[in-house]
Amino acid sequence: MSVGQRKTSLIKRETPMRVFLYMQPKVIKYPREDNVLVNIVMEHPLRPITRLSDKRKPENVINVNTFDEEKPTFSITLDQDAYDDIEACIDSPLTLTLYEQLIKDDVSEISHESRSSQKLQGKPKAQGYLDLIHYFTKKRVMLNVNVLLYPLDQSDDKITCKMVWDIYSLMPLLKWVNLSNVLFLTFTSIYNIDGTFLNDYQKLCSALSLRINSSNKKDRNDKIFICKYTGFSKEIIIEQTKFYKWENMKDPERNNGNSLAIFSENFNIHKIFHNVFCSENFNFNFWSIDTNNDYALVCNSLHRFILTDKMHISLEQYLANGPSEIIVDVFDESEPDKILLQGVIDLSIFMYPNVTACSFVVDLQPPNSLRRSSVPSSPISPGRKRSQSSPSPKHKQSEKDIVKPIFAIIKICVQAPITNAPMGEFAIFDTNSINVNMTRDIYKSCGSVKKGDPSTPSKETLCVQSYQLFDDNILQLKKNIAEGKLTQGDAKEKCCETRDMCDRILPLIACDFNVRYPTNTNTEFMDLMTTVYRELVDRSYQLINANWGDSLLNSPIIASNVQNILADQISLAKYMRAIGNWDMYQCLLRRLKDQFSNSSMLRFYMFIYNLELEEYKSARDYIQKPLNEQGQEGQLFINVCRIYLDYIKDKKDPEIEDKCETDLLIALRNLCEIEQPELAVGWMLLYCLYKRYNYQPGISYSRWQYENLIREGLFTEIEYLPRSLWEVFNDFKPFVNTVKAKNLWKGINLLLRLGLYNFAQLIYYEVIDDLTAVERYILNANFKLITKELEYFAIVNKFPVDKLPNSAELNAFVNLANGNIEYVRNPYDSSWIQYYASILAIEGFEDTFPFQLGILRYAFKMLAEKEFEMAITALDYASDSYGHGLVKSVVKAKALYYLGRLKEAELHLADGTNYNLFLPNVWAGLALINLRLGENYKALECWKYARSDPRFLIDEEILAELSKVDPDNINLYVDTPTLK
Structure with missing residues (x-):
């Protein structure tokens, strides 16, 4: 210069x-x-x-x-x-x-x-x-x-x-200064204030100050004043005015606090606790606040600031250079130096890309030098309007035991993200408008990250909805025809139905068929139309013929029955595989595939099973199927499963192993911000990745997203699923009492049920510090078992849990975990038997199903070692739940047979035919027992039924027992028994 x-x-x-x-x-x-x-x-x-x-x-x-x-x-x-x-x-x-x-x-x-x-x-x-x-x-x-x-x-x-x-x-008001952003600070209300506090402090004020970031501890306590709020009023929450007002326009002499004269922007009173950002591990119990009767200190005032380009850059640097906080002080106007309540706002969330607004729930507590003069308000106290009838609480917890912390909600909003480059002045101001309301227009434009307008669903969601509309239309046509509503005189109605069907098909072509089969020529388009016709006719045929195995049927009763059957039988098959009963395992799966060959639900369940068994090639084949073959539930989680498959593939590739987590981060951001922003488990995974790399803006933002989804009841789950291998091995549920652990365990449980074990383990590491030593051991053992990482796992036999009320249950889970590990390490050794046997010695369980695998493995081992009485004892201890009565009946009948108690064996084996499942070996066993009892006709009928399907071979053990029967003692003349 x-x-x-x-x-x-x-x-x-x-x-x-x-x-x-x-x-x-x-x-x-x-x-x-x-x-x-x-x-x-x-x-x-x-x-x-x-x-x-x-x-x-x-x-x-x-x-x-x-x-x-x-x-x-x-x-x-x-x-x-x-x-x-x-x-x-x-x-x-x-x-x-x-x-x-x-x-x-x-x-x-x-x-x-x-x-x-x-x-x-x-x-x-x-x-x-x-x-x-x-x-x-x-x-x-x-x-x-x-x-x-x-x-x-x-x-x-x-x-x-x-x-x-x-x-x-006549002259510009600015010449050199460049304005680049608009900032709003809105103080809404203070909640859970008790009556004593309200009566003692009528002239409350609140000041917001920026805490200085400094390595010097003395400077770190310094604050830069930002703004002040006055004129708090005690009002019943639902009765307050429904708009924000200018703080600097409030005038007590003119009493304009509730007038539209100082109106700036309105808000929805029913969404005051919607999409708020809370302190981690702090439960504000919003549900316990009765908006119709509870009082609040209402402010609903805003300050507005404008940032120059230099200020914008300085603010970004300030937020990026470490902990950035706003201090919220509440005091009486007559004694400004005496801080009554104080809270902190963490601003790191604004360093996440594209964030422009956040409503902070600020926990207000007395400073260290002060103590709160009164306890938080009770359910009926001066903090709540008395009424003759009080609504019953929606939660089981008694309101008397609920902690009601004092908190305020403060909204911070910027027109443009802080992380963006400073905007030019013309991006801020629309001076061409005749009537400009900058507060309303800018304030309304402030929102969270631009992850897609919620009113504009993703392509996948639109495609799912399009298929659902097509199915509904087909079913409606079927209903109209069945009820005789369509006659020759209904030409006009038929025309409308036909046009409606065309409107349903065109979106399917756009979102699915044309994506799978892109066309460039007329010939290719004609081939595409042939494919559309063939697939949609097949889909319609299944719907019209009421294929009860198809999850898309418009009958919740039928669908739930099918889901129960599929879930129970696949679960049973998993148990049979785990205990080594391959005959029953293969028989169960073969019958399912025959009976539900066209069921998209079965395909989805088997896809999950392939993920659990690490059969990733088969799992990828499912992902490549058209959307209409994946089933509705599969479509909800297909994206996160695809990301999991890519992550596992990259993790096993030594050339790109180092960047697999970077690719995972990119994929999860795309999933959460664009494809499925309401998938809470995706935000949890993103939270854990950000936590691993200590990226505080990402930690705050992802937690904000999944906590609000859970709070709004939008956590996506699947009601009907087969028991996962995790649940088969050890379905231990730890006791978690922090807000963070409770929320994250929902995600862990869902991922475990879906067979995404590496993802579940990623979130598990974030809650591990909230668990006791014995809980960590049980869960660590199961994770090592399910991920095949048992090489260096050390067995611990005893934990000091005897004084705990659930000590028996904990000991049983420890024995189950140890038995499972030793069984996998040395399946032919007997070291694992003692752990499973210890479970049988524990009494007082309402249901022993959580330990079913260990009990059945012990029973089968005793049967193999010809310890038949011990096998029967173990089977009596086992649970009958979820179709396991079939297993108990068949195995117990076998033990009784070898003990020579043929009549009892016949009764138990006959009970195994009552489970709507054809098992040839059950009928072959009945034939063997009746042959030995001299009931030749029964034996012949049972044998004929056992051999009704030649694809199923009879167990070698039964054939060996048949060979021991002396043919000379069998009467070859078999007559039909006379009816009495």
């Missing part, structure tokens, strides 16, 4: 140019009486207003009675580029107050001086404001603005005054 340029720069800073903003009222519409003097007073708390006139007149008063003759013009004097002036006008609109005063003499006889004095003696009737924000630009501005003055008394609903203004500047 040259010397001349430097001098010029210094002059610009030292002697700023004076500029003027001119304001000329053009029209005033107000229904006044003839004997009433009406004045409109213009006021600004920080800048003087001048009236342009040759005669001496009140400088800031408009006489409505003589307005048509005078048509005054006013100006407000500002320094060009002076930030103090900019800030003063941005946060404090120019106030217009209408006064009325009865006059006894003719208006013309009243002097100008008396009018000036009488304006203060009149009664304020209405008020409004001029927002000056959009005049701070680098060009001359002239706008035509409509202003409404609303009644200060809400009962005077007919005295609204309408004004039309011309506002302009």
Whole structure:
């Protein structure tokens, strides 16, 4: 920079140019009486207003009675580029107050001086404001603005005054300063304040200050004042005004706190706790707040600030350079140094890309030097309006035991993300608009990350909905035909039905078929239409014929029955595989595939099973299937499963193993922010990845997302699923009592049920510190078992849990975990037997099903070692739940057979035929037993049934026992028994 340029720069800073903003009222519409003097007073708390006139007149008063003759013009004097002036006008609109005063003499006889004095003696009737924000630009501005003055008394609903203004500047108000962002700070209310607090502190104030980031501990306690809020009022939550107001326009003398005169933006009273960001591990129990009866200290006021480009960059640097916090102090106006309540707002969330707004729930507690003088309000206390009938709580927990912390909700909103480059002034201000409301327009534009408009579903969601509409239309047509509603005379209705069907098919072509089979020529398009016809006809055929195995049937009773059957039988098959009963395992799966060959639900369940068994090739084949073959439940989680498969693939590839987590992070961000923003488990995974790399903005933002989804009841789950291998091995549920652990365990449980074990383990590491030593051991053992990482796992036999109320259950789970590990490590050794046997010695369980695998493995081992009585004892201990009575009956019958108790064996084996499942070996066993009992006819009938399907081979053990039967003792003549 040259010397001349430097001098010029210094002059610009030292002697700023004076500029003027001119304001000329053009029209005033107000229904006044003839004997009433009406004045409109213009006021600004920080800048003087001048009236342009040759005669001496009140400088800031408009006489409505003589307005048509005078048509005054006013100006407000500002320094060009002076930030103090900019800030003063941005946060404090120019106030217009209408006064009325009865006059006894003719208006013309009243002097100008008396009018000036009488304006203060009149009664304020209405008020409004001029927002000056959009005049701070680098060009001359002239706008035509409509202003409404609303009644200060809400009962005077007919005295609204309408004004039309011309506002302009002959010189730009800015020359060198670049405005780049708008910031709103809104203090809504303080909740759970008890009655004693309300009565003692009627003049509460709150101040927001920025805590300084510094390595120096002394400097770290310094604060930079931001703004102050006053005028808190005690109101029942539901009865408060439903709009935010300008803090700097509140005037206790004019009592305008509840008037639209200082209105800035409205809000939905029923969503005051919606999409809020809470402190981690802090339960505010929003559900316990009764908005119809509970009181709150209501403020609902906002401050507005504008940032220059340099301030925008400095703020971004401040937020990026470590912990960034706003201190919230609550105090009595008469004793500002005595802080009554204090809270902290963590601003790191604004460093996450595209975040523009967040409502913070601020826990307010007395500073360390003070103690709260009274306890939080009880359910019926001075903090709640007394009523004769109180609604019953929706939660089981007694309200007397609920902690009700004092908290405030403060919303921070910026027009553009802090992480973006500073915007130009024309991106902020739309000066071409005739009626500009910058507060409303900018405030409404403030939202969370631009992850897609919730009203605009993702492509996958639209495709799922399109298939559902197609199915519904087919079923409706079927219903109409079945009820005889379509006759030859219904040509018009048929035409409508046909057109409606066309409207259902075209979206399917766009979202699915044309994606799978892109076309470039007419021939390819004709082939595509053939494919569309073939697939949709097949789909319709299944629906019309009421294929009860298809999950898309419009019958919840049938669908739930099918789901139960599939879930129970696949679960049973998993148990049979785990205990080594391959015959029953293969028989179960073969029968399922035969009976439900067209079921998309079965395909989805087997896809999950392939994930559990690490048969990833088969799992990928399922993902490549068309959407209509994946089933509705599969479509919900297909994206996260695809990400899991890619992650496992990359993890096993040594060339890209180092960047697999980076790719996972990218994929999860795309899933959560674009594809499925309401999938809470996706945000949990993203949270854990951010936590691993200590990325605080991502930690805060992802937690904000999944906590709100859970709070709003939007956590996506699947009601019917087969038991996962995790549940088969050890379905231990730890006791978690922190908010964080409870939320994350929902995600862990869902991922475990889906077979995404590596993802579940990723979240598990975030809750492990909240568990006891014995809980960690049980869960660690199961994770090592399920992920095949048992090489260095150390067995622990005993934990000090004897004094715990659930000590027996914990010991049983420890023995089950140890038995499972030893069984996998040494399946042919007997070291695991002692652990499973220890479970049988524990009494007092309502249901032993959580330990079913260990009990069945022990029973089968005893059967193999010919310890038949011990096998029967173990089977008696086992549970009958979820179709396991079949296993118990068959295995117990086998033990009884070898003990020679054939009649008992027959009864138990016959009981195994009552489970709606054909097992050839059960019928072959019955044939063997009846043959030995001399019931040749029964034996023959059972054998014929056992051999009804030649694909199923009879167990070698049964054939060996048949070979031991002496044919000489069998009567070859078999006659049908006579009926008695």
